[in-house]
Amino acid sequence: MYDAIIIGGGPAGLQAALTLGRMHRRTLLLDSGAYRNGTVPHAHNLLTNDRRDPAELRRLARAEIAVYDTVEIQDAAATEVARIDSALAVTIDGAPLRTTAVILATGLADDLPPVAGLSERWGDRVANCPFCHGHEFAGQRVAVLNASDHAAMLAAMLEPVASEVLVIDPERVREVGDAPVGLRLHLDDGTTEEVAGAFVGPTSRQRAPFADQLGLERQQSGAVRVDPFGRTSVEGVYAVGDMAHPDHFPGPMATLASAIASGQLAAVAVVQADAQARVATPS
Numbered sequence: 001m002y003d004a005i006i007i008g009g010g011p012a013g014l015q016a017a018l019t020l021g022r023m024h025r026r027t028l029l030l031d032s033g034a035y036r037n038g039t040v041p042h043a044h045n046l047l048t049n050d051r052r053d054p055a056e057l058r059r060l061a062r063a064e065i066a067v068y069d070t071v072e073i074q075d076a077a078a079t080e081v082a083r084i085d086s087a088l089a090v091t092i093d094g095a096p097l098r099t100t101a102v103i104l105a106t107g108l109a110d111d112l113p114p115v116a117g118l119s120e121r122w123g124d125r126v127a128n129c130p131f132c133h134g135h136e137f138a139g140q141r142v143a144v145l146n147a148s149d150h151a152a153m154l155a156a157m158l159e160p161v162a163s164e165v166l167v168i169d170p171e172r173v174r175e176v177g178d179a180p181v182g183l184r185l186h187l188d189d190g191t192t193e194e195v196a197g198a199f200v201g202p203t204s205r206q207r208a209p210f211a212d213q214l215g216l217e218r219q220q221s222g223a224v225r226v227d228p229f230g231r232t233s234v235e236g237v238y239a240v241g242d243m244a245h246p247d248h249f250p251g252p253m254a255t256l257a258s259a260i261a262s263g264q265l266a267a268v269a270v271v272q273a274d275a276q277a278r279v280a281t282p283s
């Protein structure tokens with residue numbers, strides 16, 4: 001019986017594991033190895049780690065967590081989360097493991113617009129977030145490949161950073177290839193545009209089925225509805241990182257720093273719930 005099982009070994013899950021380890025709670029972290037920033041060579045905008053390779057961040061985090069004996073990390077995929085009586089059960093390799101709390105940190109997966117050449121460059125010269133990958137194109141032309149209402153906002157955010165922002169409907173782009181510096185966009189009228197980088201609006205979806213399995217309440221954004229401590233609509237189940245959307249935010253706050261903060265807060269809530277149970281039933 002674990003105090004907590006964390007599903008997800010990105011920044012949100014790893015921070016939750018660190019906090020629970022420091023409080024000596026029996027914790028299992030499961031990681032199937034599918035990270036939202038899996039194609040990104042350098043992560044940005046994370047204090048003391050600006051420009052660090054995300055894989056290196058995860059390696060450093062695991063080394064820090066290894067100091068704490070009550071935390072076990074398994075590179076394995078969970079397949080099911082269910083309630084069994086007063087406990088929760090997480091299934092891996094067909095075997096259910098019992099736990100008092102489950103922290104879901106399974107993240108989002110992105111579907112890119114169907115333009116040839118985009119996915120190969122995703123996370124490097126093609127990105128979605130100007131806070132993460134804007135400065136890298138400073139003083140150069142960039143494209144916003146987005147026809148939604150959000151395109152004007154994105155372009156306005158980038159104006160002080162880039163020399164020029166081209167807003168193009170992705171349906172007009174036949175193919176994205178390499179230019180001597182940056183990208184060459186091949187348009188449907190036969191012309192080309194050269195830009196240092198491009199921003200797209202992917203369609204993001206829950207990477208794992210657990211929110212559906214547990215019938216967790218969702219926000220309009222599709223993310224799991226949580227309170228500021230990551231509590232979901234099902235007791236004992238917490239959701240953190242990109243997959244979660246607290247009421248007080250307009251959407252999921254999808255950055256490394258936010259994921260880390262939410263992982264820590266949910267772990268604090270798990271420890272508080274455990275402490276309340278100990279106060280109510282002294283051993």
Ligand SMILES: Cc1cc2nc3c(=O)[nH]c(=O)nc-3n(C[C@H](O)[C@H](O)[C@H](O)COP(=O)(O)OP(=O)(O)OC[C@H]3O[C@@H](n4cnc5c(N)ncnc54)[C@H](O)[C@@H]3O)c2cc1C
Nearest residue numbers: 008009010012032033034036044078107241242254255256
């Ligand atoms: C292209 C791109 C570039 C980005 N660049 C930056 C940046 O520079 N700076 C920044 O702050 N943010 C950046 N982000 C955002 C950042 O990557 C996310 O906010 C962050 O990774 C969210 O962390 P997370 O822990 O919620 O999820 P993730 O990092 O996606 O981790 C999800 C975890 O869940 C695990 N998992 C999923 N299903 C299962 C299962 N069934 N069983 C076990 N484990 C499972 C996965 O294996 C993984 O370990 C970028 C995002 C994208 C798409």
